Every structure is written in structure tokens, then in C-alpha cells.
Amino acid sequence: MPCVQRAELRGGRAAVRFRSRKMVAPAALRVVRCGGRAMHGARAVFSVGARFLLCASGDFVKMYSVATEELVQLLRGHSDLVTGVQLAPHNRLQLYSSSLDGTIKLWDFTDGILIKTFTVGYQLLALYALPSSEDSVFVIIPKSGERDTFQLVSVKLTKAAGQDMEAKELSVVLEGVDASPKCTAFGREGEYVASVKDVNLQVYFFKQKQLNRFSLRATNKKGGNNVFTCVACHPQEDCIATGHADGKIRLWRNFNHKKEYTFSTLHWHHDKVLDLAFSLEGTSLLSGGVESVLVQWHCGSDCKRDFLPRLGSAIEYVSISSDGTFYCTSHTDNRITIINSNLRFSKTIQGLIKARDVKTGLVVDPRTKALVLNGEPGHLQFYCLQSDKQLYSLDIVQQEYIHQAGLNQSDLVRVAFSAQGKWLATVEEREETDLELQLKLWFFDEETQSFKLNTRISMPHEDHITAMCFRDTDEMEDDSLMLVTTGRDCVFKVWVILEDTDPEAQQSLSWSCDFVGSYHSYQATNCCFSEDGSLLAVSFEETVTVWDSSTWDLKCTFCHPPGKIRSICFGRLTCSKYLIGATDHGFLCCWNLLSCALEWSAHLNVVVLQPDPLSEHIAAVSWLFKESSLFVFKPNEARPICIQRKFCKERIQFAAFVPRDVPETIGSEKYLWLRRSQLFFLTDTQELMTVSTKSAQERLTLSSKQLAVEESLPVTPFSLLLGKHRHQQSQGDVDLGKIVHHHHEQDSPAVKELLHTPAHVLPSASFLCPIFINSLLVSKENKSTEETPDEVEMESEEAEDDSDEENSVTEMKQEDKMPLESLGETTHRLSKSEEKELRKIRKVDYSWISVF
């Protein structure tokens, strides 16, 4: 077993390559989620010592390193959204998680091992674990029989051995609580529980078994909205803080009396208070809301407060590490910010930012191969697919964003990159009584490695810009670069670079309008350049017009009534004579540009039409009967190469082909189109998906695992040195690296044996010398070659095990973590081959002794 593990760690790539060859026959296309899962399902939790941050993310619990922001551990096992994450009160290295799938799971999170599963049988909406009640946790479950009413129950967790447990021992604590985990909080040492719903606050004292209810009027005289939004309890005093929809925070005291309770009000937020948290000692209160400002209230003096403004988007949850050194805020746009206790911004952990509305579509940055789309309001995010991380965020709008509901603020609507990624064109608009439009052209500055604003054109069109594209020609000569924008004002405009002749001018290049074209005053909806850049196709409602890009003459028009053109694209490479168009009446048409005639058409409700930049293939996604289907075809054949019906239940909004770094080896003819680039989709709910054959997916998870293991090593000067060394090794050929590695492993046991035997038992040095020298001589070519087939065999065994899906994947993962835990003693553990080797050596040694 250990041998297999090590092979996984070292030669992971070789093993996978082998596996993929085996998997050719049953290969099937799968839809894989690859990003965009919400990271704000529950309050994030710091591990003891604030080294790791644990947060719920979709069906998983993710563990991030606070120091490096890297994902260290992914706890998978739940089959539905994770709703609660809590450290186990009795063992701080363990973690409870609850999920909508009705289970509570206990994890050893440092090693990523699932210890126990307690099946409750109800949807669990929130989880609370208290130090005072060791054997039970509190959960919020829907009340059976009634819709939209929830109750807080305590669940007894049996301590019996075994992996899967039934936890049916429920006792109701509070009725009629809110489903949100923020609306219930436990007080000082678990003496009472406070829960808010609408305008009611109820406090239940466990010891006295007393329930106090307090209610506010729905609206007060000044028109404030008194609805409760969240609650937090002081860790040391009898004090409850509640947040309200009008931005007020109330501090309740003396609430063990029904009548003589008091409250004081803190007011800074102008909109809903979304979460509250007391600091460790209760000396300050943190609050966050829609304004995306973290406010720290000092409880001693009422008015004093500190702010950390401009955190990017609304704060959903606030949490504090157990030693009080870090705060952490989870934001609605899928981001976690770690903040020092002195309110200094420290780090952010972010995946794909969830924009309010993705208008730009999925664009691929030719330079970094990153996906580019709307990010923070007014920003463009560059999202790296390999590492599920945001590379950077480019501020396009460059205006102060006001976090306030109902404000109409500029947003990014169109993005286009030139072929080499040297130029970036963006369109932002703001619509109120009249439209504000800005076209910005950005130049990539090699020195600063970022885009620099070159030209700003206000009101490039009189109406909304519908599409934009660069001419994709060789960018060596800048003068051929051209940008086309189409607008609803019935024209398309051609923009070219103008060179300032004065060499002293600050910037020599700027963009200006070169040509304005229109067709029968129809709205221009799409534009597209042919591969060589000689032709421009612009669709005007029902008609596609083709223009010569050098003289700007109208060459020909295509029309396929009825139905407006939804998208158009030219064929590539061998199919460059074809023009494809999709209409909103459910037709996909292919026109031949040489004969100017319709080549073929198909009845298909295409919502997304996406050509692969590296091959002739075109992907079309249709939406029919509430399900998306994928069709891949070449324009020269009317018959699709690959059909994947009903592959996704959600409506696909955008798609993009991302070129692969290394062409994939795909055996099946049917999936050859996936060889050079990968297809990504963005759905309505902003989940990023990709289609892949199974093998590819496994490779991804493997490599990420390897990273994680290395990442969790403690950072010492020595480990840095080691890391450098290891890095250099991995630079070389994988196989070569393996052999080198074996040398190390082989000589170490013999030497170790020498060193570990107590000195008084050792024979004289003259005996030991040949042993030692022999151990150095052992590594011969034939032996290492002997070994490799051995190893491959084992891997293939494992590959077969793996072929059935996720169960084994999780198991494998657990196994994988074992070497991490016992990393110090890996050298003790010997692989089979090594043991064999050792035995051989022993034999040789004894013969030597007998000779003497």
C-alpha cells in the first residue's frame, strides 16, 4: 500500500497517462463544475491558532491556509449544500459540518479524514456546537408537516464506534425560528439561546427553562424598518446584539426579565445589517452590511467606531478567530477577506467572483489563457482556470462604486481582446434617463505587466453597443489593427489606430473612427471578421451583410427569414469559406461565401454559437424543453460530430474555447475536437462548467492534490531549500526524476541500518566498510529497469480500481493524506522493491562474513 501512495505522489503524471490510455474505450463526455461555487454558505471558521480557515463551498468544506491563501484541504462527502461548519468543542482538531442532505459529518480536517457520519434525516439549515453540551449539537430543521416554519433542535450524537451513525434523538428547543443561521445565537457559556424572526426576539434560558419573547413594531415613527436580520450574543455578559433591516443595531440587556428589559441603539449602517460578531472579550462589536464596510463598535464608549471601508461587496458573514487575531468577512461575490484585528486588510481568498450580471460573456485572454468576465462592479476579472484563482482584477470604470441599493451605476458590458492580447477594448454603459456610453481601449504595458488606458471615447454610438470585435490578423504591423463596434443606432463603426507624427507626444497611438456603415437603418446586432481579416460580417436584424475590410464595400447579403440573427461566425482553417449564423426562430444556417448561397440549414434553437480558434469545430448550445444540449460540428458537413443531449439542466449563457497548454491525447474520433482546446460554459446561475472526458478530470484533481500536500508543509528555511531542490528535479523528465529518486531511497536503508544499530552490537569497522560501499554500488541500470514494470503494474491495478467513480476517488484521497501525516517517517517505510533490494544486500553481506 505505501508503495502505491508514493507512486501517486511522485509519478502522478505518468500514472495518469497510462490510465487515460486504458480509459479510451468507455470514455464519455461529462459535465464538470470547475468554479464559481458560492463560498458563503455558512460562517467561515478559523482553526485553533488561526492557521487555517474553514469554509463551506457548495457541497464541500474548503480549508485554506491563512498565511498563503492556498487551498490546503477539500473535504468532500456531502451530497448537498453544506450549511454549517463548526469546530468540535471537545477536540479542536475536528470539525462538524451539516448539510442539506440531512447528515452531520465529523472530520479530522488537518488530514482530511471523515471520521463519522450522523444521519439526522431532515434538511439541516444551520449548525451550532457548544462547549457546554459535549454530546449534542444544535441544528435548525424544517418542521415536519408545515412549510416555511423551522425549529431549533438539539441532536444527540452517540459516541459509539462506527463510521455511520443514526442520530434520531432530537429534542426541540425553540419553535418558529428563522431558517438563516445568522438569526440564532447562543449566549454566554451556552446558558441561553437567542433567536430572531421578523420583529420578534425570543430568548430561551436552558437552566430555568424560561422563554422570554420581545417584539418590536414593524415600522417606527421615522419610517425605520424594525425587522431583525441577525443576532449575536456577548461572550461574557448578558447582552444580545441584534441587527435590523434599517441599519440599526440594538444592544439588549436585562432580558431575563420580561418587562424591565432595556436596549440601546447604534446606528451607522444605512441599509440592512447583514451580520454581527462580538470580539473575543466582548469589548467590541463587528458589524457588516450592504455598504461593504466593516464597522467596529467599541462597546465601552458608544459613539466610538472604526471602519474598514471598500471591501468590494456586501458582507454576508463576519467571524473571528479563537485567539482574536484575525477577523474574516465572507462576501456575496464569492470572496473571503481576512482582516487583522487592528482593522488592517490582510488577505483575500477568492475564486470566480460572482458578478451581479455577466454581460461581457466569456472571453479568453490570449496572453494568460485566463477567462475574462465581469468581476467586481466595474472591474474585469482575470480568472485562472488551472488554479481556480483570480489572477487579477482590472478596474475599467474607474469610478467610486457606491454600495447602495437602487443606484444606477456604470457597468462593463462588452470586452474584446486583440489576437495577441496587446489591446483590450471595453465598453461600459450607464442607463438612466439617457444613456452614457464609453468605449475604452487599453494597451498592454510590458513593463508594468498590466493594461494601461490608451483611448477613451465617450458616446461611440448613439445607442447600446451590441457587439465588438478586433480584426484577428498578425499584429506585427500595428496599422492593420482594427476594431468594429455595432450599435442599436443602426450603424457599425470601424476604429483604427492613429499615429501621432510628433515623436515628442506623450502617447503616439490613439484610436479614432475610420468608417461608419449602415444597412437600411436596421439595428446592427453582431459582427465578426473572417480568419484572414479580409471580410467583415455584420448582421442587421434579419440580414447578414458581408463587407470588404479594405475598401468597405458591401460585398453581399444573406438572409434567412423569418427570424433575427442571434449570432454569426466564420468558419476557420479549411472551412474558411463558410459563414454560420443562428437565428432566433430556431435555425442554424451555413452560407457558402464563394457561391453566395445557403449550404445547409438545421432546425435548432441555438443560444450560444462558439467557434474553436484552433480548429474548424464550432460548438452550438441549444435550449429546448428546459435543458441544454451541445452540438459540435464542422461547417463543411451538415452532420454534427458530437451530440450531447440534455447535458445540463441550466440555461447556458456563454461559452468559450480555451486553448490547452498541451494537446490532450484523446483516442475517440468523437471527441477529437477536445484535443486542442477545452470548452467552458457559464450558466444562468453563474456556475462555470466544462465538458471533459473522464481521464482529464482525474488528472486535474491529482495535480491539485499534489499541490495541496506540498503546500501544507511547514515553511522553514530547510523546507524552502528542499522545495527548490524538488522543483529542479521536477523540471527534468518525469521518468528520469523517478530513477534519481530511487537511488536516494535505495542507499538510505542500508546506511540507516548501519547508523541505527547501537554501537556496542555493531561488528568491527572492517566488516561494515564493504557493506557500506556495496550499498553505494547497488544502483545499477538493470535493477531500476526491473522495477519500472513492477510499478506500472501496480498503478494499472489501481487505475482499474479507480474506474468506478467518486467513491473510490474519496477513498484514494484519504489514503493520499496518510504520507502527509507521517511525513517524518516516510524514509522508514520501504517499498516492496526496496525491501527486496535490502534482502539482496543482506544476502551478499552474509556471504562476505562467511568468507572471513
Add this chain to the structure above:
Amino acid sequence: MASYKPVVIPAVPKLGEKITQDTLYWRGYKTPVQIKEFGAINKIDFSPVPPYNYAVTASSRVHIYGRYSQEPIKTFSRFKDAAYCATYRDDGKLLVAGSEEGSIRLFDISGRAPLRQFDGHTKAVHVVGFLSDKYRIFSGGDDYSSSLWDIPSATEIVSYSEHSDYVRCGCASKLNGDVFITGSYDHTVKVFDARTKSSVMTIEHGHPVESVLLFPSGGLLVSAGGRYVKVWDVLKGGQLLVSLKNHHKTVTCLCLNSSGQRLLSGSLDRHVKIYSTTSYKVVHSFNYATSILSLALSEDFFVSKPGRCIMRKYDKLLKSFQSSKALDAVLEPHIRLYTPEVTVAVMQELNRRGTLRSALAGRDEKQISLLLTFVTRRVIEPRFTPVLITVADMITDIYQPVVGQSALVDKQFLRLQEAIGREIDYQEELLEVLGMMDALFATLTEKRATYLEENKSNGLTKTLDQDISI
């Protein structure tokens, strides 16, 4: 993490004279300090080391002036007749000057009496200078000869008699300690190498040469004479690169700035012209009261300032969400009058934040009148029109109930209406003209670009129409 983003002030291309970086830079030079001397000044030379004192040669004296005082710090007056061409050495410690009687004197800056005297020229020496090896001096005299002198021994090393007229200008190469150049009234510039017995290159300028100059790279040579400034490529054997004729009288002096990117020429026509050395175009010019005889430029002083982001007052107020005060801040006279785009940009930002109405509301008679004056004056400028129409709408909305209470405000309202009415008439006329032009174009070849213009003006009139209907 993001910090506050200041309001973006949209830049609009301005018609008229283009303000370049150069204009701003050279404008930084204040009006000249006038120092009266008794005779014509024939040479000014800045010391190459701080504190950049300058030596002025006039009649029989050489005065050294400091940066601040207009009184000479030091005077060298051991000349019997006129002194010429007092020049600093590279290290700023020695000064050499020629004289009418034909002797060359070398001074120590700290001393008074000449350290050395070089005799040999039979007539006045109008040009002297140090070679870049620091130990030799070249000179050119009215006896048509140019000589090379050794400083330590005060002897003549070599004398060239190749010019056929007065030698009146010269300079030494900064790269090569042996090369120097002299220009003469015989219309030629000659390049000498101290290691050879005769000149190595002769360049025909075509006019009596008044001034010569070598670029720091040593590859280009500039000569001035007559009305011309000519640039020669020395490395290509003296090929003419460019000939500049920007003065209408004789160019008397030349000078380069410290970076070598600007060339200055002074002339009898009272102008100093500044050329870019990449395009050889005039980027700036100075105008003086009398003819320019000599010209020198000191090294650029750079005072490094720590980069500090200064936030404008309105930005500070906007940052703290004080919209009414921010509007007040941009209605200050200096912003309102000189940079109306700032005022309009802040109004737009307030509108974007949805607080423009509350910022406009609650103002007294004086402030309303001020706002209305601003709107009336600027609403017809196309770049401000969309924003100011919104502002005007809001003002009319908010202050409708109080119309008639103040004569001042009523008058302003009437003026606004008048201004907009005039603008509409104007636009209509423009449209008529456009229609006529369209008719003309239609008879000629079809041109699509006109569609765009038509649309634009249409849109503008439409919005104005709406406004007046309110």
C-alpha cells in the same frame, strides 16, 4: 484593497494652440533678470558644477554672478582691452578668457590674478575653450589661426592657420580629448585633431559662422551663421542633416540643454527659439527686448518631491458623502470660471450617486442665481449639455414653488430660457445648412459619413426641445 477613486474629469480636446509639455516647461522660466553691463556681452557661461554660477564677459571684465544676487560675486579685470569668451573648465575650477590684445588668460575661480598667460596670437582672440582632457586649451583668433596650448607649461603645442578669415567660434568634443572645432567668417567650420598637423574635416556652412556646437554624443555638429542653423552629421563625413531657417536675422549663439533633447538658438531678431532635437521643430520661443548675443543654459535643477497623492477638496467631501458641500466646493469662482469641466464632472458624479437633487435643494437666492448663471453660460457647450440639462431640470423642479419671489432668480430663469431659445434657432439654421449640403453631396458621389453628423445634430435639438417644453 481599493482606495477612494477620485472623480474622473473627462478631457476634451481643445481647439486653438496646443499646449505641449514644452510650453509648460519653458513657461516655467520667469521673466529674465536684467543686469546692466558697460559693454556688449559676448559670452555667458554657466559653471558646470553647483551652485551653477555664471561668468559674463563684457568689455574688459569678466563678472561672475550667483543664482540669487544680481551683484557680481567676483570680477576678473586684468584685461587692458576687451575680454572675450570666458569659459569654465569641466570641473568649474578654472576659467579661461581671450582678449583683444591677443593674449589668453587662465584664472583660478578662487584667485584673482591669472594663473597663466598664453601669448602667441597676433590679433584679438575671440574664442577660447578647454579640451576635454582638461590640460589643454584651444583658441581661435582674428589672425585666422587656431592654436592649442598646454596649461602646465603655458606653451603653444600647435597652431593651425587654415581659416581664411576671423575665427569667431569654436568648441571641443566632450568625448575625445584631442578633437575641437572652430568656425570662421570664411563660411567654414573645421574639425581639428590635436594629433594631426592639419584639419581633419571642413564643412561649408555658406555664411559667416557665428557659433558652433557639438552634441554630447559627438556625432552631430550644429553651426549657426547668417539666418541659418545647420545640423551636420560628423560621422558621415560632414553631411548636412537639416537646415533650420527660423530666424529673420543673423543667429548669433547656440546652446543645448543638459539632456541634449532641446537646441536653443538666439538671434539678432530678439528671439530665442527652442527646437526639439528629434524633429527639429520649434517647440517654444522666447521674445526679448533687444538682440541676443549670447545664451547659456544651466543644468536642470531637480528637486525630488515625494510622490503624494493630493486629494481635491471636492473629492474629500464626496468621500465623506457630503454632497451639498461638494457642490459648493466646485462652485467656487476659480473652479467654476476656469475649469467648468470639474464642476460639471462633480455634478455628474452627484447625479450618479442619486444625491444631485438634494445637493441642489435648500439654497438661498444668491446661490440659486449663481447656479443658474453657470448653467445658462455653459449649457450650450456640447460637452456639458447632457449633464447641465438634467441640472436645469432639477433646479426648475425644485424651485418652481418659489418663482416670483425673487426678482434676481426670475431674471436668471428668463436668461436661461433665452439662451436655450437662441441655441435652438442656431441648431435649426445649422440643420438647414446641412440639408443644403446634403443636396449638394447627393449630386456628387455618395458619402456615408454625413449620416453620422446629421444624427448628432438631430439628437441635440431633440433634447433641447424637450427641455424647453418643460
